[in-house]
Amino acid sequence: MNASASPIVELREVSRVYHQGEFEIRALDGLSLAIEAGEFAALCGPSGSGKTTALNLIGALDAPDSGTITLQGRDIGGISRTERSELRRDKLGFVFQAYNLIPVLTAFENAELVLMLQGMPDKERRERVMAVLEAVGLGELANRRPDELSGGQQQRVAIARAIATRPALVLADEPTANLDTATAESLLDVMEKLNREQGVTFLFSTHDQKVMDRARRIVRLRDGKLVADERRGEEE
């Protein structure tokens, strides 16, 4: 994919401060960053560097104390709870470290959940879900519930759920943290393939070297500030 398109998401001088008793924790401190369509990028840094906070802000799960965040040109800083829900539903995909599948639903049903929330007609939804489950290599296991799947398979379902809506951006928070090396590599293969073949834009929050090795852009954070922004890959 070409990484020179207009930004999907843009952060300008974004700060987020948490208060714990008398203490003030500046999780993000004037961060400016733009993620463009087709990127396979990783936010890296030690614990407490602000990478998860940045991901939460981009994912409209949290709101900044100052600065602006625009998603496809729309300022998402001051929108209502319901608007944020709709934005997450329609524009974003989420992959969590702990998979976070709904345990009473099968792989198929988990993957179709967001499409159901969007109100997509049954037939189209079924076709779409089967296609994404095939894409992540789980076509045969569509009727299994999460407790009948391995960790890697569950994370693949989570990816299927995240990409089923064809979101502008998939946010993946430490997606390989709970997986062994082989499974993590296999999962990264899946995401890389989706990025290359279907143009899905991924933004990771990670300190896993395997993810950093695959990412074509590494954004390094420390104490809530951007300390390095490295691009690499076939375009270079």
Added chain:
Amino acid sequence: MDLVRLSWRNLWRSKRRTLITSLSVAGAVWMATTFLGIAEWAYNDMVGKSATMGFGHVSVAAPGYNDDPSISKRIANAESMAKAASAARGVQAVVPRVVGQGLFATARKTTGGLLLGIDPKRDTAERNLFVKKLEQGTALLGKDGKVDDGGCIIGARMAKTLQLELGSKLVWTATDVEGEIVSEVARVRGIFQTGVAEVDMGTVLLPIDKARRVLKLGPEAATILAVFNHEHRASAAVRDAVSKAVGPGVEVKTWQQTQPAMASYVQVDRASNEIFQLLIGLVVAAGILNTMLMGVLERRRELGVLLAIGMRPRRLFALVILESVWVGLLGLVLGGLLVLPWAYFLYSTGIDLSGMMTEQLEVGGVVFDMTLHLRLADAHYFVIPFAVFCLTIGAALYPALKAARLEPIESLRVLD
């Protein structure tokens, strides 16, 4: 995967908890059906007995008769009016009656009481408690089906006091419409026992045509038209229909108006029963609230995920409400399964409490039947499920609101 199915599956994550909560709802359904049904049966039994003793569920009388009963205040065209009233909506039967005061004597003793002129063909056991409670003899009808014009029916206590038996002569004396004292002899053809001492001592039934003739009321006259309908609750509507059918010039009243003491008893008893049911409902609601709240708190992370991936808060609210509705529906079904055989038993056999009672219970001149049965009013078939529905939704409001107000970012931090 729609919300309805998702909520159903969520219900079975904690099978034991769901079953226990549903069983508590079922218990409430069982209790509501039992208590409301027995009370309804008792009201219907009392009002029915009272109706068959004189006034019907709805009565038609000449103006002023109810305030100051007198045979001079009569309906001259009672038979044609009865025919008109029979056609009114909700009316099952209309029975003309002559009600007056009389003296009843034998060679040895005399006593006073109520003189009741009945039509033996229409005043069947179903419509007349005295006929139903006949212990000896017949109901003024001969074997050929003809009315026994010279017969009478008396109470067991009167028979004992006046030393009367079947075939004995009784002289009855009354004042006719012209104010003249008239006397007639009747032979005892039947002896009834209602269990109410005053009634069994002071009531004599005569053929209505005989009473009309002797009291010079007129060939079609009656002091009252007793109108019967299928249940006591419907009396107000039947009164309106009858009133319209018979036209002006008469007073049409419900049993509540003619039997105010009984109406007050029913009203107070019904209110206290409903308060009791409400308290049971609140206890069950607390159980549902606890179940739903635990379900929400235990699933905070998962509910946070649903919000994070784009479920709108109001949809999450609906999800929790739906889960509660399922509990309510399940409780209704289980309650129905519990109630059906029990209700059938109460309906058909009943519970005999007479062995526990040293004295009979009497309300408003009617003896309470000590074998408890069950009878549900039409309204109960709607009210009980509706109350369960409101209960389950009401109890789930707080947990549902709590779920809808979850902040996904905080919920996602909750460890499994």
